[in-house]
Amino acid sequence: MRSVAWLLLCACAPMVAGPGRVLPVALQYEPNVYGVKVEPLPRREVHRLTPSPLTVLWVEDHVVPLVDVRLVAHCGLLDAPAGQPDALRVAWSTAFDLTRLQALGAEPRAEVRSTLSSFYFSVARPNLEAALALVAEGLTSPHLDADDFALELNLVRASREGPVELARRRASEALLRAGYGHVPGLVTPVAPLDISVELVRSTWARCGAAANLAWTFAGDVDEAAVRAAMRPIDALPLSARLERSWPRAESKPGVWLAPNDVDPGTVLSLCGDGFLPGTDSEPAAEFALSLVVSRLSQDLRHRSGLTYAVTPSLTLDEAGGLACVSLTVAPEQTAVAVEVLFKVFDLFWKDWPVPFMDMSWYKQRARRSAQSEAWAAGDVATVEGPGWDAKKLDARYRQLTNADGVSAFRHMFDPARRRLVVSGRFDASLDWTRWGPVTVIPGPTP
């Protein structure tokens, strides 16, 4: 069949330019997109440095003499001092001597998420060791230059104070509140900025401990280059790994409303709990989520044009927990979009409308998607833990059955525990109680 499709596509000879004015080939052909076994693209191998007390991974790509370096701390906003989530951001921004790193051509950036944070840059291969030596310096003795520190605080203050940021924060907090309203510090209104050098030092001491970090190198490196680059890091004391348990989603199911007049559309998220990344159940959960998103895309985008995209998301990054599908719709179409959303989730709950061939197709697609993530080597450390085993994960994808999908979906999206989170501009007069008890989320205080 595949060769037939190929031949037909090649039969372009009688083409006449113009929309729809092409002369068709004699045979009519409707390709069967489900019928062909699709092998995933070959994966790029992720190497691990052994023996090493540190988590060090690398992916080789020798096209150009360039290396991406990413330092990941398993430490995020949840670990920041209460009420001062920006302390971690300030720590990353001021710990290293940026002027000297930038002199090497690096443009370092830091990213802080709920459960992890990272510091990353790219350098030309000959500058790799010099760059890592500077990073080691920052880890041993944070730079924390007084002038830089004062400037950074001003920049953070300027970036967080304003009606737009406050409205946005309200929308993003809505998702967290819908699952983790009981967790102190996670969703309480952010206190006025009160960050001292001592606070940053203590935050850094907890998060920047070597045992708490993972390192990835992607690009023009091999084992010898990675060993050489890591030499100054290896010399650091390992200290203690940050230990804490991630919170479980516990707050009440129902409808959570977070109106704001900043977003031009209505953002709808339907969430369930129980998604656990990094565990054996992850492939089945990914698979179930991708099936639901596919079906929602079909009904909400391709058939009706109600939204541009339906996207899956996790509220707590690597800690998992609340898994959501989100979409933006026009305010006047909120009600009809919510109806479709619930209809599809109910359909999956009751009937699991996934024929065997479809399941096989989506399973392969989920597997390919997991593998392409592994290609983005810079991101490897953000998803893996010390026990991470790419081959085992891949095998798990291969073994997935329809029953795994049903089971994962039912674990995550029990109708009694679903949360509909609505933010942005929407019709507040809608009878939201149709979809469960309503909680209106108050805006954060400036």
Added chain:
Amino acid sequence: MGLWVVVALVAAQAGASDTKSVEFVSLSNGMRWLLVPRAGEATNGVVVVKAGGIDEQAGATGVAHLLEHLAFAGTPVVGVYSWSQEEDLAKQTLALIDEFAELQRRNKALKPAGRKLLARIEEEEASWRKRTSSRVYQGLATQFRVQLNAWTTKDSTTYWGMFPPEELHFWLAAEAQRFAAPVFRDFRISRQIVHRERLMRGDPLDEAFEGLLAEAFQGCGYAWPTIGLEADLPFLSPSQVSTFYERHYAPGNAVGVLVGDFDPAQVKQWLAETFELIPARPVWPRSPAVLNRPQYLVAPGVEPWLFIAFPRPPARLRSAAAWRIIDALLDRSPSVLDRLCDGDPCSKVVRFQGPGSAEVSLSGVRLRLAPGQTFETLEAAVFKALRDWKPTEAEFAAARAARDVHRLQLERDGMALASALGEALVLQDDWKWVLAPEPVSLREVQDVIDSLTQGRAWVMQVGAP
């Protein structure tokens, strides 16, 4: 001192990109291709058409982007059970949508005749949908392990694919087919999806920025956003899209680039069997962007922001190379703009560039007023910082090293390289500068900085209290 020697060595090495490994191919219908063979990796291919927002007419803004979406709806071969059964239905339905769009423009769509027409369109669409599927093209590509995407800018539209080497012929054949004959299936749904995409522009200052562009580029195609204006987008008609396609999707107005694992001789043969079969057509001339004389503007907004923008030369010009070094200097931390926050009050600063890059454009910053600050004091502070800005040799060297890293990143990333080469070739008829080191001196950079004066700036106050 030793540190700067290291940087200089690396800069020299990074600048040694091998442009000889890029092969130029010219087809008889005027289409041009660049082939960059690289063993052992997935292949990235792009077709870049010199058709973007700048080529749209007032009243039909957003049409370039809508056409890009419709190009995924299949061809007379892909997505059809029987084209002979579908063809008349397609023409009829699209003609009815044209008619309805005209009623919408005249505000008569809700009248009885309009309602009747809409009901008929819905019937025809349902009937058409029974004979076709707008999703088969994408589905077939996925079956062949081809990832597809596309994007539209003010200057061009790029169709991208990434695939294993053995699927190259499929990609060429499928791309050639939709370039030659896209069918506008599910037209109204695609138009509404694009309209919903407009809702996702989360930045409340987008409207203010659109106002700035409208004034700065009044009278040319850079005056509106690529996604289209709210006044036009919901009413775009099939005939407007068709006209745009006929004018701009000519082989001589497009280029292709392949980066990856292939045999160039084989590719040339396949190009002759696919893209070269598309008949040559005249190329519709592009009207250049014209930047009007600077003005001082005031616009409404939810919070007070000050926009300051300067003319930026087209990407190909040597003076644009100096601008790229300025970008790198501003990417540094702390930059001269960060230093505005050395004391109180401190404004949030966001840089912007646009609307395009092939023509004269704008580069600038927007700054949010801090409590107690006025537009006047903030504006004075920015122009003083620019006046006093004298990058040192060390900062200049670091910025050049950062540019070299950017170029290496571009070379490594097959998709980015293919797109950059394609855009350079189709927009500027020259691609070599993309890979070559740029011989810019600190003096040239300083000259550009010195030209960033109040007299040359577009300034806009947004959301004045």
